[in-house]
Amino acid sequence: xxxxxxxxxxxxxxxxxxxxxxxxxxxxxxxxxxxxxxxxxxxxxxxxxxxxxxxxxxxxxxxxxxxxxxxxxxxxxxxxxxxxxxxxxxxxxxxxxxxxxxxxxxxxxxxxxxxxxxxxxxxxxxxxxxxxxxxxxxxxxxxxxxxxxxxxxxxxxxxxxxxxxxxxxxxxxxxxxxxxxxxxxxxxxxxxxxxxxxxxxxxxxxxxxxxxxxxxxxxxxxxxxxxxxxxxxxxxxxxxxxxxxxxxxxxxxxxxxxxxxxxxxxxxxxxxxxxxxxxxxxxxxxxxxxx
Amino acid sequence: xxxxxxxxxxxxxxxxxxxxxxxxxxxxxxxxxxxxxxxxxxxxxxxxxxxxxxxxxxxxxxxxxxxxxxxxxxxxxxxxxxxxxxxxxxxxxxxxxxxxxxxxxxxxxxxxxxxxxxxxxxxxxxxxxxxxxxxxxxxxxxxxxxxxxxxxxxxxxxxxxxxxxxxxxxxxxxxxxxxxxxxxxxxxxxxxxxxxxxxxxxxxxxxxxxxxxxxxxxxxxxxxxxxxxxxxxxxxxxxxxxxxxxxxxxxxxxxxxxxxxxxxxxxxxxxxxxxxxxxxxxxxxxxxxxxxxxxxxxxxxxxxxxxxxxxxxxxxxxxxxxxxxxxxxxxxxxxxxxxxxxxxxxxxxxxxxxxxxxxxxxxxxxxxxxxxxxxxxxxxxxxxxxxxxxxxxxxxxxxxxxxxxxxxxxxxxxxxxxxxxxxxxxxxxxxxxxxxxxxxxxxxxxxxxxxxxxxxxxxxxxxxxxxxxxxxxxxxxxxxxxxxxxxxxxxxxxxxxxxxxxxxxxxxxxxxxxxxxxxxxxxxxxxxxxxxxxxxxxxxxxxxxxxxxxxxxxxxxxxxxxxxxxxxxxxxxxxxxxxxxxxxxxxxxxxxxxxxxxxxxxxxxxxxxxxxxxxxxxxxxx
Numbered sequence: 001x002x003x004x005x006x007x008x009x010x011x012x013x014x015x016x017x018x019x020x021x022x023x024x025x026x027x028x029x030x031x032x033x034x035x036x037x038x039x040x041x042x043x044x045x046x047x048x049x050x051x052x053x054x055x056x057x058x059x060x061x062x063x064x065x066x067x068x069x070x071x072x073x074x075x076x077x078x079x080x081x082x083x084x085x086x087x088x089x090x091x092x093x094x095x096x097x098x099x100x101x102x103x104x105x106x107x108x109x110x111x112x113x114x115x116x117x118x119x120x121x122x123x124x125x126x127x128x129x130x131x132x133x134x135x136x137x138x139x140x141x142x143x144x145x146x147x148x149x150x151x152x153x154x155x156x157x158x159x160x161x162x163x164x165x166x167x168x169x170x171x172x173x174x175x176x177x178x179x180x181x182x183x184x185x186x187x188x189x190x191x192x193x194x195x196x197x198x199x200x201x202x203x204x205x206x207x208x209x210x211x212x213x214x215x216x217x218x219x220x221x222x223x224x225x226x227x228x229x230x231x232x233x234x235x236x237x238x239x240x241x242x243x244x245x246x247x248x249x250x251x252x253x254x255x256x257x258x259x260x261x262x263x264x265x266x267x268x269x270x271x272x273x274x275x276x277x278x279x280x281x282x283x284x285x286x287x288x289x290x291x
Numbered sequence: 292x293x294x295x296x297x298x299x300x301x302x303x304x305x306x307x308x309x310x311x312x313x314x315x316x317x318x319x320x321x322x323x324x325x326x327x328x329x330x331x332x333x334x335x336x337x338x339x340x341x342x343x344x345x346x347x348x349x350x351x352x353x354x355x356x357x358x359x360x361x362x363x364x365x366x367x368x369x370x371x372x373x374x375x376x377x378x379x380x381x382x383x384x385x386x387x388x389x390x391x392x393x394x395x396x397x398x399x400x401x402x403x404x405x406x407x408x409x410x411x412x413x414x415x416x417x418x419x420x421x422x423x424x425x426x427x428x429x430x431x432x433x434x435x436x437x438x439x440x441x442x443x444x445x446x447x448x449x450x451x452x453x454x455x456x457x458x459x460x461x462x463x464x465x466x467x468x469x470x471x472x473x474x475x476x477x478x479x480x481x482x483x484x485x486x487x488x489x490x491x492x493x494x495x496x497x498x499x500x501x502x503x504x505x506x507x508x509x510x511x512x513x514x515x516x517x518x519x520x521x522x523x524x525x526x527x528x529x530x531x532x533x534x535x536x537x538x539x540x541x542x543x544x545x546x547x548x549x550x551x552x553x554x555x556x557x558x559x560x561x562x563x564x565x566x567x568x569x570x571x572x573x574x575x576x577x578x579x580x581x582x583x584x585x586x587x588x589x590x591x592x593x594x595x596x597x598x599x600x601x602x603x604x605x606x607x608x609x610x611x612x613x614x615x616x617x618x619x620x621x622x623x624x625x626x627x628x629x630x631x632x633x634x635x636x637x638x639x640x641x642x643x644x645x646x647x648x649x650x651x652x653x654x655x656x657x658x659x660x661x662x663x664x665x666x667x668x669x670x671x672x673x674x675x676x677x678x679x680x681x682x683x684x685x686x687x688x689x690x691x692x693x694x695x696x697x698x699x700x701x702x703x704x705x706x707x708x709x710x711x712x713x714x715x716x717x718x719x720x721x722x723x724x725x726x727x728x729x730x731x732x733x734x735x736x737x738x739x740x741x742x743x744x745x746x747x748x749x750x751x752x753x754x755x756x757x758x759x760x761x762x763x764x765x766x767x768x769x770x771x772x773x774x775x776x777x778x779x780x781x782x783x784x785x786x787x788x789x790x791x792x793x794x795x796x797x798x799x800x801x802x803x804x805x806x807x808x809x810x811x812x813x814x815x816x817x818x819x820x821x822x823x824x825x826x827x828x829x830x831x832x833x834x835x836x837x838x839x840x841x842x843x844x845x846x847x848x849x850x851x852x853x854x855x856x857x858x859x860x861x862x863x864x865x866x867x868x869x870x871x872x873x874x875x876x877x878x879x880x881x882x883x884x885x886x887x888x889x890x891x892x893x894x895x896x897x898x899x900x901x902x903x904x905x906x907x908x909x910x911x912x913x
Contacts, residue, residue, distance in 0.1 A: 085586050088590055094404060095586065096583055098584045099579035264412060265416040271406070271409055272409050275406050
């Protein structure tokens with residue numbers, strides 16, 4: 001039972017980590033707290049669903065097409081909704097993305113009117129199990145965790161080794177200096193939103209088989225991913241991943257051993273305690289205020 | 292707003308309030324108006340936190356839910372009559388408000404938003420479990436009664452909420468215009484400066500969350516009894532968004548904005564219902580779009596649009612000019628005799644203490660003993676001891692990175708030294724929080740201006756008198772005679788300081804709109820308004836022209852000679868330092884390398900070396 005719960009926790013945690021990373025990618029590049037991240041992912045997942053079930057495309061092709069469409073959608077949102085308000089305060093833009101939450105929700109329902117009724121979403125992985133000792137583990141969950149892990153490593157490598165990744169890190173540290181060094185900040189913003197939209201799409205596709213697909217299916221995922229991002233101090237990529245896995249493990253272990261009814265309440269209380277003790281995130285050092 | 296406009300305003304509003312139930316009768320629109328009216332308080336509670344105190348709380352739906360459930364449970368399970376239950380619901384929500392405020396003590400901005408939203412989810416979960424335990428889907432709430440009168444019809448409800456809402460808003464308007472309201476603006480604009488003005492962040496944040504909780508809880512109670520049925524899902528994400536949308540659409544930071552926003556958001560679905568198509572189902576998307584449009588084009592909401600329409604607001608981003616003549620320091624004068632400023636000059640002096648002019652042996656005002664401040668591996672201040680005598684103008688100089696500002700921050704309490712002690716007039720400061728030090732008479736200005744940027748000049752000075760006023764939110768709400776008197780005299784005092792600093796011409800201007808030199812002067816005025824006996828000035832001459840620096844020197848000398856304020860000055864401008872200071876201490880790499888009179892320091896070899904490299908050795912080699 002313990003091992004099963006751990007695997008479930010890791011699978012959920014991987015998804016929270018990916019969405020958390022998407023939030024951080026956007027935050028680092030454009031200083032925007034994107035409350036619409038989950039809805040962007042939801043929209044992408046609907047596209048995949050339609051491409052697979054209605055258009056009959058193979059899974060892989062559908063995913064690639066979805067990623068392309070998501071990237072364009074992400075860039076569009078940034079260019080036409082977020083950028084015009086960029087001069088406003090952090091709080092103002094955060095509230096703006098809450099508005100986007102509902103706009104995307106509305107738009108998705110218009111395009112996919114069937115979205116009000118929850119639907120089963122096909123899984124990338126076989127719905128079979130594997131036995132380890134006396135534990136029966138789901139291949140789907142193990143696969144989800146591994147896919148998440150690969151994605152995290154790829155993102156880390158992109159940030160660390162590619163020229164554009166370094167430019168993105170530089171503009172996160174000091175956007176003025178980066179732009180003086182020749183970094184095109186608008187392009188960094190566009191690419192970040194595209195990247196975040198694609199990360200969200202993958203997270204949606206990974207998590208949808210466990211939940212039922214409807215227009216609100218990403219709500220709790222988003223909230224827990226926000227917790228993951230906050231635990232990473234909104235900047236530290238390893239911090240976010242660790243935070244995501246902790247949230248996933250905490251909710252599954254508590255749900256398995258104590259009570260499923262208060263699972264979410266427990267997770268959120270836990271987050272509150274962690275935040276209270278380490279408001280700067282679990283991986284960051286305390287910063288001295290400069291007076 | 293001119294008086295004529297105000298007159299029209301106060302005629303129209305009551306007429307509209309009276310006309311609405313007559314015109315709408317028992318129409319479904321009256322129902323929507325009632326919902327909107329009940330939400331006015333929730334919208335106002337949101338705006339207290341977001342618009343007034345600059346804290347993004349996504350936890351208000353939790354306060355609303357607690358208000359609704361407390362009131363319902365009290366009326367169902369206890370003999371408590373509804374009006375009392377409503378007040379108790381407000382109290383319960385205030386307690387929840389205080390709990391929601393706890394994260395605000397440690398974090399700000401979006402973190403706070405996420406953390407406070409957790410409370411909505413937790414309350415939602417418990418409400419769901421309560422439903423499950425009762426095997427019910429929601430909770431039927433009995434109708435409200437006031438004494439023998441059952442509040443049933445929409446028209447009766449209309450008058451009930453009008454009375455409750457108007458009462459609370461009038462009381463709130465009073466405290467918002469007093470000390471408490473100003474302290475909210477202070478923590479919104481600069482927490483650091485607020486602390487330096489003696490405002491406790493802890494008390495202020497808990498107080499504003501409790502107040503927001505109280506008004507939101509009252510709204511929750513009316514909501515529950517008006518609708519007669521509540522269920523957990525109504526207090527979650529959608530309500531959170533509605534609560535944010537209301538003050539933003541109306542215009543955040545104003546009571547009128549919060550009111551109009553609540554009414555519009557509640558009436559919108561009814562208006563949409565009248566339109567063709569199925570637009571009503573998408574009311575949240577439409578809120579979203581309105582929020583987006585308003586935030587992109589006019590972040591001050593409908594109030595801002597209205598003001599702009601009436602030409603009361605200049606186009607955004609355009610800085611208006613300041614008449615240079617009216618603020619010139621060329622004719623700097625001492626305060627007029629007999630004014631409150633003139634009386635206040637004796638404030639720091641007592642009979643037993645010396646005076647700057649009589650030349651007797653000087654007492655130590657500020658005593659810094661072996662203070663060390665480390666940041667990680669860096670020792671910013673290393674075993675520094677200083678004695679600043681009463682009524683001195685004491686200069687602290689040294690190259691960049693010498694630790695001057697760090698030492699200043701240790702004195703004003705922004706940093707806690709790793710070792711050593713600091714005392715002022717025999718009061719041990721080392722462990723006191725910064726706002727408490729301000730209360731002992733230690734004022735300061737900042738190297739990079741820390742004005743309350745969105746507040747007016749005069750409000751900046753009024754905020755500085757926070758510790759000199761004793762009113763609290765309750766006495767301010769009912770505007771007791773004492774509060775009115777204290778507020779008036781604080782205003783007079785501020786006006787005299789503005790006169791002294793030749794700032795009267797810009798008193799109603801928003802601080803951030805002023806030119807840099809004037810902002811610096813406002814900051815000095817703000818420090819003076821707090822009636823300090825000791826003033827820390829962190830590089831006051833930076834960015835000033837030579838003429839402005841001459842004026843500044845005159846001013847600083849006046850602070851000491853006339854008001855008897857002891858001054859610790861950190862400065863790079865040698866001309867100013869040498870002219871002004873009677874003692875100097877020199878820091879280099881965190882160590883005190885010299886101390887003495889200006890002429891002694893100018894001769895000191897170590898000092899020359901620190902400033903000019905190894906000048907002495909070069910001359911020797913030559």
